[in-house]
Amino acid sequence: MRIPNSFITDLRSNYTDFAVACKLYSLVNSHTKRSSNGYEVCIKQETIAAACKCSVASVKRSVCRLEEMGIITHKYRLDGSEGRLGAYHYALKPYDLSKNYFYMNNRKAYSAELSPKLFYVYAVFCKLMCNDIARFYQSLNDLSALIRLSRAEVSKVIAVLIDRSMVRKQLKRTRAGDYTDNTYFIVTRKRGCIKKQDLDPIGPAHVACVLVKVHNLNSYIITLQTGFVNPFCEIFYYISRFYFIMGVVPDLHPHIYNPLCINI
Structure with missing residues (x-):
């Protein structure tokens, strides 16, 4: 809103x-x-x-x-x-x-069952956050002057908002190793979608599949040999027996979970 x-x-x-x-x-x-x-x-x-x-x-x-x-x-x-x-x-x-104006997620704000005082402080935080990233850098003294609460009260309110997963705090240190003003993040949740992967019956031309072991009746253990990075990699994957027989090898992307292949 x-x-x-x-x-x-x-x-x-x-x-x-x-x-x-x-x-x-x-x-x-x-x-x-x-x-x-x-x-x-x-x-x-x-x-x-x-x-x-x-x-x-x-x-x-x-x-x-x-x-x-x-x-x-x-x-x-x-x-x-x-x-x-x-x-x-x-x-x-x-x-x-x-x-x-400033924007505040009304569903998140009202579903958290915040008291009027917590609601006002959360709204101030939403107003202070940057446009590109939901974060703000104000110190406790600045927040205390803006909200018109003492430093102790502001700290208690922030602790409650952190406990309710509304705000996240990141500690910062100087080059000397001393703690300085914290960075606060407004926790936002965005609705995503899962796209169905198109399977090529021939299989990607740049991926070679090598059978290592038959795991059970429904799955095999394989290793992949690619011509781009680590041509003779020793990373093993589970793959469905159906996909192996059909010659379908799903693309494996680093750091991305693929439900068809699990790194072991």
């Missing part, structure tokens, strides 16, 4: 207000309806309280303060079934999220 940079300074006096505002803006996407009042979103206050790890009463107080600040421009409720009131509809201030 994209969070306006101004939230870090405008809402740091109350961590719950920051968490509630981020939860509301996490609902904004390209399909969100936009009216004259701003972005139109709908969510139950109980859902906000569960995501922000606070009470419903705290959410109501935060919503009132966000209305006073102009972040929530309008709110209303519709009558539901059996005369019950439905969820709140909020109109949010239309910030320009094409610039002056």
